[in-house]
Amino acid sequence: MNITEKTDEEILAMAKPLWRELVRYSNEGKYGEFSRNFSSSLARAMDQVVAGHQFAHSELARNLSEEFDPLGIIRRGEHVSVVYRQRSTKKPGEWLGRLVLGYEDGKLRIFGASIF
Numbered sequence: 001m002n003i004t005e006k007t008d009e010e011i012l013a014m015a016k017p018l019w020r021e022l023v024r025y026s027n028e029g030k031y032g033e034f035s036r037n038f039s040s041s042l043a044r045a046m047d048q049v050v051a052g053h054q055f056a057h058s059e060l061a062r063n064l065s066e067e068f069d070p071l072g073i074i075r076r077g078e079h080v081s082v083v084y085r086q087r088s089t090k091k092p093g094e095w096l097g098r099l100v101l102g103y104e105d106g107k108l109r110i111f112g113a114s115i116f
Contacts, residue, residue: 004075039109
């Protein structure tokens with residue numbers, strides 16, 4: 001089944017624990033755990049040195065609130081983007097989080113993740 005055929009409720013139920021893990025491992029600076037559900041193409045594209053630098057030097061990436069709000073789902077091709085309102089525990093304001101999900105070899109994988 002293509003993930004785009006799932007209901008919003010099904011997609012949000014699958015996405016929530018993955019986003020929660022990304023937030024936790026980003027805060028802890030644990031790149032190995034952070035990237036464990038990445039698709040093979042995303043894992044190859046992520047430079048471990050660059051990611052480590054981001055974890056070490058980004059105040060936002062190390063201080064994400066564990067509270068977040070889903071704003072919507074965008075379906076395109078064989079992937080969905082789940083968009084979140086994300087906050088920081090140290091910086092005032094709100095950020096837009098994006099989690100791109102799809103299947104790889106029958107397993108749910110992360111094909112993209114960002115906060116801006």
